[in-house]
Amino acid sequence: MKLGFIGTGALSAAIVTGLKTLPGDTTAVILSPRNETIAAGLAARFSDITIAADNQAVLDASDMVMLGVRPQIARDVLADLRFRPDHHVVSLIATFSRDEIAAMVGPVHRVTKALPMPMIAIRKGPTILFPPDADVAAFFGRLGKAIEVESESEFDALSVATATYASYFKYLETIHGWLSHNGVDGGRARDYVASLFAALGQAPETTPDASFAHLAADYATRGGINEQVLRELTEHGTFERFRESLGDIHKRITAAP
Ligand SMILES: NC(=O)c1ccc[n+]([C@@H]2O[C@H](COP(=O)([O-])OP(=O)(O)OC[C@H]3O[C@@H](n4cnc5c(N)ncnc54)[C@H](OP(=O)(O)O)[C@@H]3O)[C@@H](O)[C@H]2O)c1
Known part of the structure; x- marks a missing residue:
């Protein structure tokens, strides 16, 4: 899998750290150049990580793309990007519904909402997923515990616990x-x-x-x-x-x- 991140901040860094400290992991990770210091730190620490020239280059090199930007800028950032129908988008953005994200990523069919916690960096703790998706559940299951839910109202209620x-x-x-x-x-x-x-x-x-x-x-x-x-x-x-x-x-x- 080629895994891209749009927004390399605290949560994206925690996910990459959890993933790349898994023994034998060879997932190709492509990071957006912002935040520059965090991206450079991850690339220096782990193998199979590249820092793309810009956000579009992340998409062009990825199959699965995690959205790790803050909600305030998400709409503007995503509006500038050309997604492919076969991209699998995993939104980490807490405040947008799955449908709102789907509307922002154009032709993409497969859109999953995920809510990990920072302890994913040491592969502990749950990640809530909506809608259920075997690949995303397998991914987050290796980094702690994946909890798939059937409805967004259940996802929202669970997220209150955070x-x-x-x-x-x-x-x-x-x-x-x-x-x-x-x-x-x-x-x-x-x-x-x-x-x-x-x-x-x-x-x-x-x-x-x-x-x-x-x-x-x-x-x-x-x-x-x-x-x-x-x-x-x-x-x-x-x-x-x-x-x-x-x-x-x-x-x-x-x-x-
Ligand atoms: N942290 C958590 O525990 C947590 C938990 C649940 C959900 N979330 C969600 O996860 C998302 C990220 O949260 P976070 O805590 O990781 O935030 P964060 O640390 O602020 O990370 C956001 C990153 O986006 C980068 N960015 C800004 N403009 C960009 C652009 N145009 N293109 C690409 N990247 C850009 C920022 O880079 P600069 O530093 O250079 O501005 C920053 O590194 C949010 O939507 C939040 O709702 C976070």
Whole structure:
């Protein structure tokens, strides 16, 4: 496969890094010259990477093309390009629907929306795909986990979960800050929290039949300290407010542009 990228920014770099650190990968990757520093860094670090002279040269050398530009400029950038009907376009642009992208890439029949996360650089984490596509699922499956969905409304609802990363780290920071203020060495507190939550993060995948509600109940021993924190946060409305925020994000994601 010849894989092109229009827009070589943070997310494209993460995908290329995940791909090119796969043992034995020989995929030919063609990068757009912007961002110059990121493209040059990837080409210096990995084999089978070329930097095209311009965006059209990326298309001309590629079978599959990932769109990694920001939404604000996507329409203008794509309007200048001549796509072939046999191109397979994979849009990483979060805010445009599949149909909107299809309208911007002219004769292309095969258009897939993909939402990877930055951890794809170390081949961890899920990529949501719409519509289901065996080749794109195989590609992202090698770089973590591919989750194909049948409808764009399901894609949009799943993408709401990606709005929670910062709050998750704030949760960990709150624990870390409390530990530091209570006599625990900062580095040791960080090691402890990082290792603890890496281990807890394994629980849903190692017990795939357990619901999240079941896991919460399992860890909340009656009369115990987990039960107390869970009860107090629940009584303060923390989770209800969190659910409302998710609803607000969903409205924002699905609002007409
Ligand atoms: N980062 C994420 O975690 C994430 C997650 C989900 C979806 N996305 C989506 O992925 C897309 C890229 O996000 P990002 O975080 O990678 O953004 P980014 O780091 O800003 O990358 C965008 C890249 O596009 C380049 N660019 C600007 N004008 C261009 C042109 N005319 N032709 C080709 N490339 C051009 C920019 O180069 P210069 O630096 O030279 O301007 C920049 O390197 C966005 O649409 C975003 O919605 C990102």
